[in-house]
Amino acid sequence: MPRPILATIHPAALQHNLMRARRAAPDAKAWAVVKANAYGHGIERAYEGLRSADGFALLDLDEAQRVRSLGWRGPILLLEGVFEARDLELCSRLDLWHAVHCDEQIDMLAAHKTNVPHRVFLKMNSGMNRLGFTPERFRSAWSRLNALPQVDEISFMTHFSDADGQRGIQHQIKVFNQFTRDLPGERSVSNSAATLRHTRPDDDAAQGNDEALASDWIRPGIVLYGSSPDFPEHNITDWDLLPTMTLSSKLIATQSIDTGASIGYGSKFVAEHPTVVGVVACGYADGYPRICPTGTPVLVAGVRTRTLGRVSMDMLAVDLTPLVAAGQAVGFGTEVTLWGRASNGVVLSIDEVAQHAGTLGYELMCALAPRVPVQVQVQD
């Protein structure tokens, strides 16, 4: 028998979350962002739940090829464009749309031999200062692209640095609108946070925003995977999102320890009263963060409790005291949910676990370890 650890992907939840993103921007087309192997879910496993998207956005050419292999004939967008000239051949062959964010990519296009002109997304650096042409250089990049026989339609994109937080997106929208105003073509600006927080017109009115956010294509990523883009300001219940990945395991031992006894490496937890401890077959080699301290939430038999002491490579300890006090039978083989949905329907958001690790749901789902078997939940 393998260890009892298991990740379960929920296609119905993926579908629900995509619809939730669409509801925030009903007139826009939606890219399902499936980079990083669909945020750790597995492109092939996530595909069924996301196939009602208008297109798939990602950045690895192998992943683009995998989406085509699944039979997807619609749009695929390479969010970072090509990395070397021969990538353009694959773009031609697989009909991939690609971002153009720097002069080198225009040079490669100009030298590319193709009968089929490419659809490109010209990217503006409107303040994130990672990828894209500065507003001042944007028009000359557009003119160069527009003159190339290798280029068909030109669309426009930019990416927000603070859609989830205080600073917001107004300063970037203003620049983007100003420098694209009279250029013909579709626009794509909104990630998950912008889609949920800034797309509704009444929202903008309420905030006194003067610049309209026009996104012909939204680009939701994290929201599809059941993690709140602005946790803890809003949690997944506030946004009506469902967890799409459950990491579950089982108790493989219990210990009853006395006051003063410690648990695990470094004796990081010392019992202040007699404590019943469960030992779970899950550790940092499964992708559960070692940095999670005592008190990180966990579900045992669908009941919320906490971790105790240091997470080790293959195991972690949980506090069974509340379950025992409630007269619940727990022991070897009892279900443990590290994040996601327990069998009894109780949900522990990946965002809460991430918060205890000082990180985001993004990092945890992407870091699911290769040794964890993954199953796709049968639709119910």
Ligand SMILES: *Cc1c(COP(=O)(O)O)cnc(C)c1O
């Ligand atoms: C990853 C990414 C997104 C999706 O971001 P989320 O915060 O996961 O919604 C959108 N656009 C670009 C360019 C990205 O790289």
